[in-house]
Amino acid sequence: MTSISPEAPLLEVEGLRVSFATQRGLVEAVRGVSFAMGREKLGIVGESGSGKSTIGRALMRLVPSPGVVTGQKLKVGGKDVLSANERDLQGLRGGKIAMIMQDPKFSLNPVMRIGTQIEEAIRMHRRVTRKAARAHAMEALLAVRISNPERVYHCFPHELSGGMGQRAMIAMMLSTQPDVLIADEPTSALDVTVQAQVLAILDDLVSRRGMGLIMISHDLELVASFCDRVLVMYAGRIVETLEASALSRAVHPYTRGLIACLPRLSEASSRLQTMQRDPAWSQV
Amino acid sequence: MNEAIEVSDLEVTFGHGTKSFKAVQGVSFTVPFGQSFGLVGESGSGKSTILRALSVLVRPSGGRLQVAGGPLPLHPPKTFRRRVQLVFQDPYASLHPRHSIDRILREPLEVHGFDRREERILQSLDEVGLPRRYRYRYPHQLSGGQRQRVAIARALVLEPEILLLDEPTSALDVSIQAEILNLLSDLREARQLTYLLVSHNLAVVAHMCDRVAIMSQGKIVEVTDSRHLRTGTFTHPYSQQLWASSQGYFRDPAVLDVG
Numbered sequence: 001m002t003s004i005s006p007e008a009p010l011l012e013v014e015g016l017r018v019s020f021a022t023q024r025g026l027v028e029a030v031r032g033v034s035f036a037m038g039r040e041k042l043g044i045v046g047e048s049g050s051g052k053s054t055i056g057r058a059l060m061r062l063v064p065s066p067g068v069v070t071g072q073k074l075k076v077g078g079k080d081v082l083s084a085n086e087r088d089l090q091g092l093r094g095g096k097i098a099m100i101m102q103d104p105k106f107s108l109n110p111v112m113r114i115g116t117q118i119e120e121a122i123r124m125h126r127r128v129t130r131k132a133a134r135a136h137a138m139e140a141l142l143a144v145r146i147s148n149p150e151r152v153y154h155c156f157p158h159e160l161s162g163g164m165g166q167r168a169m170i171a172m173m174l175s176t177q178p179d180v181l182i183a184d185e186p187t188s189a190l191d192v193t194v195q196a197q198v199l200a201i202l203d204d205l206v207s208r209r210g211m212g213l214i215m216i217s218h219d220l221e222l223v224a225s226f227c228d229r230v231l232v233m234y235a236g237r238i239v240e241t242l243e244a245s246a247l248s249r250a251v252h253p254y255t256r257g258l259i260a261c262l263p264r265l266s267e268a269s270s271r272l273q274t275m276q277r278d279p280a281w282s283q284v
Numbered sequence: 285m286n287e288a289i290e291v292s293d294l295e296v297t298f299g300h301g302t303k304s305f306k307a308v309q310g311v312s313f314t315v316p317f318g319q320s321f322g323l324v325g326e327s328g329s330g331k332s333t334i335l336r337a338l339s340v341l342v343r344p345s346g347g348r349l350q351v352a353g354g355p356l357p358l359h360p361p362k363t364f365r366r367r368v369q370l371v372f373q374d375p376y377a378s379l380h381p382r383h384s385i386d387r388i389l390r391e392p393l394e395v396h397g398f399d400r401r402e403e404r405i406l407q408s409l410d411e412v413g414l415p416r417r418y419r420y421r422y423p424h425q426l427s428g429g430q431r432q433r434v435a436i437a438r439a440l441v442l443e444p445e446i447l448l449l450d451e452p453t454s455a456l457d458v459s460i461q462a463e464i465l466n467l468l469s470d471l472r473e474a475r476q477l478t479y480l481l482v483s484h485n486l487a488v489v490a491h492m493c494d495r496v497a498i499m500s501q502g503k504i505v506e507v508t509d510s511r512h513l514r515t516g517t518f519t520h521p522y523s524q525q526l527w528a529s530s531q532g533y534f535r536d537p538a539v540l541d542v543g
Contacts, residue, residue, distance in 0.1 A: 048457055191484065192526065193326065196529045196533065203533075258458060262462075263490070263492075265514050265531075266514065268491075271466055272466055272491070275459040
């Protein structure tokens with residue numbers, strides 16, 4: 001795998017737009033988003049319909065038809081994604097950039113054993129023997145702290161719990177050693193105690209391998225406690241970019257509203273604040 | 285009799301013989317009229333099964349249930365159903381997709397032989413803060429929060445005393461969650477309702493409930509009040525662990541090695 005200089009951004013996005021032609025006219029899910037990221041943990045936060053997941057898909061050119069992706073620049077590890085043909089994309093997906101989805105129940109192949117799925121991914125990207133692929137798969141399973149990889153290797157997805165399934169998913173995505181990992185709500189389908197374990201594994205692997213991680217989530221607090229930097233999305237645009245540690249200093253009324261309307265363990269209040277949405281937020 | 289709900293040694297078993305699974309194993313708690321009681325726990329802890337037992341959707345294999353001052357009958361009459369109503373988690377799945385809001389609200393009134401139906405439908409829409417013009421719309425024309433308002437209106441139109449709430453806001457965005465929780469608080473005050481709220485979100489339960497039972501693997505490990513839930517003062521280590529996990533992410537290598 002080719003390494004790129006540590007200074008160059010892993011990901012450059014400029015003026016990204018995604019639109020869908022529907023019967024009721026053009027719907028713009030992403031309306032001009034620009035950001036760059038290096039070897040860091042970047043959070044993308046927003047409510048349903050804000051376009052956060054669509055950005056994740058657009059980065060991998062996985063926006064389903066009739067969606068149209070346009071932009072001035074969309075580069076992953078220096079490679080242009082917008083002009084890439086199908087063949088280039090095959091190498092890019094998994095090789096440079098990989099994605100973990102919300103629920104392992106739906107994103108793993110239900111009729112393939114875990115080990116076989118991981119090997120398939122490895123052999124797509126590297127010319128290795130079956131035996132070597134198997135060894136790599138075992139290593140990957142060990143890396144996500146599965147203490148009995150031999151057992152999990154032979155399991156079908158339905159035989160695993162949600163947390164184990166998500167570990168297997170992470171193992172598969174990291175086995176091809178991408179530079180950027182997109183995690184789209186990686187722990188929303190998991191219980192809180194399992195969520196902590198999965199996040200710890202992600203954190204550990206991403207920082208040890210010096211990868212870039214994009215975490216897409218609706219949970220602002222969780223993202224802020226996990227990531228270095230947070231992009232807040234509203235109606236297809238980034239309304240605010242924040243250092244994760246500076247959440248309390250958020251300026252945009254939408255971000256402040258998101259923080260204020262959460263019930264908190266630390267303080268009792270008889271009523272929760274609700275959000276007064278300003279049409280101007282989606283104009284800017 | 286001032287207990288709205290009395291659960292003693294409740295057991296619920298699914299399946300038979302060697303393949304049976306005890307989802308609820310000897311659970312006891314009481315909820316006085318007008319109080320709000322929370323059940324928290326992770327998936328599979330049995331919290332929703334308790335709600336289903338209380339609404340006679342599953343049959344207990346042991347223990348006693350008293351609801352609204354009397355033992356829970358095996359085949360509850362309509363009058364019992366009217367007094368205890370359920371609101372489900374996912375408003376995308378719990379409303380009939382081909383029934384208009386009007387029909388969704390009218391049907392329970394017809395089943396229970398209520399008079400002044402027109403008036404009651406309009407009143408229930410007002411109460412949950414839905415514009416009256418939404419009356420002839422269908423669920424797919426409403427947002428998630430609006431659908432959950434319809435689900436609450438459907439439960440309240442029968443004037444129940446007890447509302448069983450199964451994760452009523454976990455499918456909603458946080459800004460909508462705040463609106464629905466405020467609505468539920470207002471309705472409880474206005475109608476003197478008793479709530480039994482199931483949730484995995486400790487902050488939501490602490491906000492809504494006076495007392496809370498923490499469940500794990502079919503058992504209640506601890507019953508505490510919202511004050512202790514806020515400060516994280518527990519006697520059981522599992523409660524402590526659940527509380528710590530709800531505080532957001534921080535690096536802790538101790539949680540890594542499992543499985």
